[in-house]
Amino acid sequence: MVKVGIVGGTGYTGVELLRLLAQHPQAEVAVITSRSEAGLAVADMYPNLRGHYDGLAFSVPDSKALAACDVVFFATPHGVAHALAGELLAAGTKVIDLSADFRLQDADEWAKWYGQPHGAPELLKDAVYGLPEVNREQIRQARLIAVPGCYPTATQLGFLPLLEAGIADTSRLIADCKSGVSGAGRGASVGSLFCEAGESMKAYAVKGHRHLPEICQGLRRAAGGDVGLTFVPHLTPMIRGIHSTLYATVADTSVDLQALFEKRYADEPFVDVMPAGSHPETRSVRGANVCRIAVHRPQGGDLVVVLSVIDNLVKGASGQAVQNLNILFGLDERMGLSHAGLLP
Numbered sequence: 001m002v003k004v005g006i007v008g009g010t011g012y013t014g015v016e017l018l019r020l021l022a023q024h025p026q027a028e029v030a031v032i033t034s035r036s037e038a039g040l041a042v043a044d045m046y047p048n049l050r051g052h053y054d055g056l057a058f059s060v061p062d063s064k065a066l067a068a069c070d071v072v073f074f075a076t077p078h079g080v081a082h083a084l085a086g087e088l089l090a091a092g093t094k095v096i097d098l099s100a101d102f103r104l105q106d107a108d109e110w111a112k113w114y115g116q117p118h119g120a121p122e123l124l125k126d127a128v129y130g131l132p133e134v135n136r137e138q139i140r141q142a143r144l145i146a147v148p149g150c151y152p153t154a155t156q157l158g159f160l161p162l163l164e165a166g167i168a169d170t171s172r173l174i175a176d177c178k179s180g181v182s183g184a185g186r187g188a189s190v191g192s193l194f195c196e197a198g199e200s201m202k203a204y205a206v207k208g209h210r211h212l213p214e215i216c217q218g219l220r221r222a223a224g225g226d227v228g229l230t231f232v233p234h235l236t237p238m239i240r241g242i243h244s245t246l247y248a249t250v251a252d253t254s255v256d257l258q259a260l261f262e263k264r265y266a267d268e269p270f271v272d273v274m275p276a277g278s279h280p281e282t283r284s285v286r287g288a289n290v291c292r293i294a295v296h297r298p299q300g301g302d303l304v305v306v307l308s309v310i311d312n313l314v315k316g317a318s319g320q321a322v323q324n325l326n327i328l329f330g331l332d333e334r335m336g337l338s339h340a341g342l343l344p
């Protein structure tokens with residue numbers, strides 16, 4: 001059994017970790033933290049977990065208790081893992097961070113986008129970007145995993161086949177992305193209120209979103225050089241889901257894009273390339289650790305349109321984090337993650 005600690009157990013990605021790990025045959029949650037709900041039984045806060053975590057209660061983060069775990073997930077706002085990860089790693093505990101703390105390899109770039117100095121630049125050399133479809137071998141050997149963000153997961157998986165094959169004009173890529181409201185976390189904010197987000201849709205952070213440098217970092221690696229990306233996120237009135245509509249121009253219109261995508265993801269258990277002409281729906285991946293993709297070339301022109309959907313809390317966060325745990329501990333990558341999405 002892998003002994004698991006979770007820092008930030010009351011948030012949306014924290015409770016999603018609990019839901020997924022409740023069905024995981026090789027993982028046992030030993031510590032779950034919350035500063036505001038310390039002492040409260042997990043099932044008293046989240047009744048969907050009644051019967052799964054009897055006797056487990058939230059506790060204030062304690063580095064000794066966390067260091068006694070084999071692995072600790074950070075489901076916390078940025079900056080928290082910077083402060084605690086070093087001590088855990090020194091004790092031999094592996095760290096899987098769902099926040100952005102270790103996603104960018106350049107500490108100065110991180111400081112620019114997050115508006116504060118990087119709190120643990122000395123750990124960056126150990127950090128592996130936890131996108132298994134790209135870094136599976138490095139993840140196996142890692143002790144510190146930076147789980148990709150939700151927009152970056154859907155967007156990179158959609159663009160990767162085109163960029164790795166070198167057939168797209170990388171100077172003018174466009175990612176037009178929609179997110180459900182749970183992407184903003186459980187903390188109260190006016191923009192997330194039912195009356196503000198319901199029955200409406202809007203773009204935000206067009207000038208520059210924090211996920212932009214993370215997506216560009218991954219796309220540069222895939223393309224083997226610089227990329228120009230316009231990334232426009234939108235808030236949509238659904239609870240879960242990311243829908244990325246991606247645009248790229250190709251010079252050679254004779255390439256069989258359907259075959260290219262199917263071949264790239266043929267051995268990937270959590271990427272589903274749909275039949276030609278499909279339109280994936282976010283509801284088809286709700287609750288499932290799946291990225292569902294379709295590739296189009298409208299009217300046979302040189303503009304490729306890729307549609308990529310995930311559940312932001314599963315393949316976009318906690319499911320991908322559990323996938324990383326499985327790889328890290330030499331378990332079947334699908335363990336605890338093979339359920340289908342919730343539909344309708």
Ligand SMILES: NC(=O)c1ccc[n+]([C@@H]2O[C@H](COP(=O)([O-])OP(=O)(O)OC[C@H]3O[C@@H](n4cnc5c(N)ncnc54)[C@H](OP(=O)(O)O)[C@@H]3O)[C@@H](O)[C@H]2O)c1
Binds near residue numbers: 013150187
């Ligand atoms: N929501 C998504 O779809 C999504 C997707 C991918 C990645 N992420 C990332 O995952 C992380 C968690 O997101 P979330 O949506 O689950 O956030 P959330 O709902 O706001 O929850 C944050 C959790 O962190 C704890 N926390 C806050 N400050 C802390 C501190 N200083 N020390 C220890 N614990 C602290 C909170 O509990 P207490 O305050 O009670 O301690 C709470 O349990 C974020 O970095 C987010 O960017 C989120």
